[in-house]
Amino acid sequence: MKKVINKNLNKIGLTFILIIALIILSPVLTKAQKNFPQPTNLKYINDYVGVIDDETKEYIVSVGNELEKKTGAQMSVVVIDSLEGYDIESYANSLFRQWGLGQKDKDNGVMILLSVKDKKWRVEVGRGLEGRITDIYSSRVMEEVAKPLLKKEEYGKAMKKVYSVFADDVAKEYNVTLGKNEKVKVTQKKKSGGGAITGIIFIIILLSIFGGRGGRRGRRSSIWDLIFLNSLFSNRRNRWDYYDDDDDDNDDDLFGGGGFGGFGGFGGGGSSGGGFGGFGGGSSGGGGSSGGW
Secondary structure (H helix, E strand, O other): OHHHHHHHHHHHHHHHHHHHHHHHHHHHHHHHHHHOOOOOOOOOEEEOOOOOOHHHHHHHHHHHHHHHHHHOOEEEEEEEOOOOOOOHHHHHHHHHHHHOOOEOOOOOEEEEEEEOOOOEEEEEEOHHHOOOOOHHHHHHHHHHHHHHHHHOOOHHHHHHHHHHHHHHHHHHHOOOOOOOOOOEEOOOOOOOOHHHHHHHHHHHHHHHHHOOOOHHHHHHHHHHHHHHHHHHHHHHHHHOOOOOOOOOOOOOEEOOOOOOOOOOOOOOOOOOOOOOOOOOEOOOOOEEEEEEO
């Protein structure tokens, strides 16, 4: 009898704890749902503060539409007034998932979120594009391209430039060219010789290791090993550099294309259903970067 009573008391206690937990969490969950805006009819640029000029909106819609038609990927800019106490990482990830950026089966969406009053930014990247737009890379682009303009409250220029950079990255992932994407000018950097010196030291060490192999066959294997390892080193070094050296000999030009069209026909092609506001139902695992200005 005592065992039955104790068992019932345990059930009642557990139920009571769950009810209390729901009561405590309910305002937070309700607040989170209320604060998420719906996508605007422009889809690729959602300015809820009024800080993005019409020309920039037109440009982003044009490039975003072309990008989606050619790749199925969806990239959207979101500008809000305040996070209202939330951390920007959680806000961006939840909004990304609620809207469903990218195709459902490919998760190829990108969201660029600005919180004006908080002076914070977040680049949220879908799982399908994390290999191309890495956390470190997206942070570098925002810090070097967007941050100087955001500090001067030139929000339109900042978003136009980073949208161009990331749109070109996505296009390259799918081996397509965007005709409406403009070139982005950045201050030319002097290329450091540190990478080359490191590479030389690396090769010398490998030569000393592989040099002990006897016979012609061993030497031949050593050479091919070095060529392979050096190519890996070169590819890894180039991975961090967002300058488009393949398309242009000018280091201060980022990414090809030029000009832009109008607002017409930005419904997008190739996206699967499931999201809000014309988005495809994609998701994000929390990849991306965040910062402030």
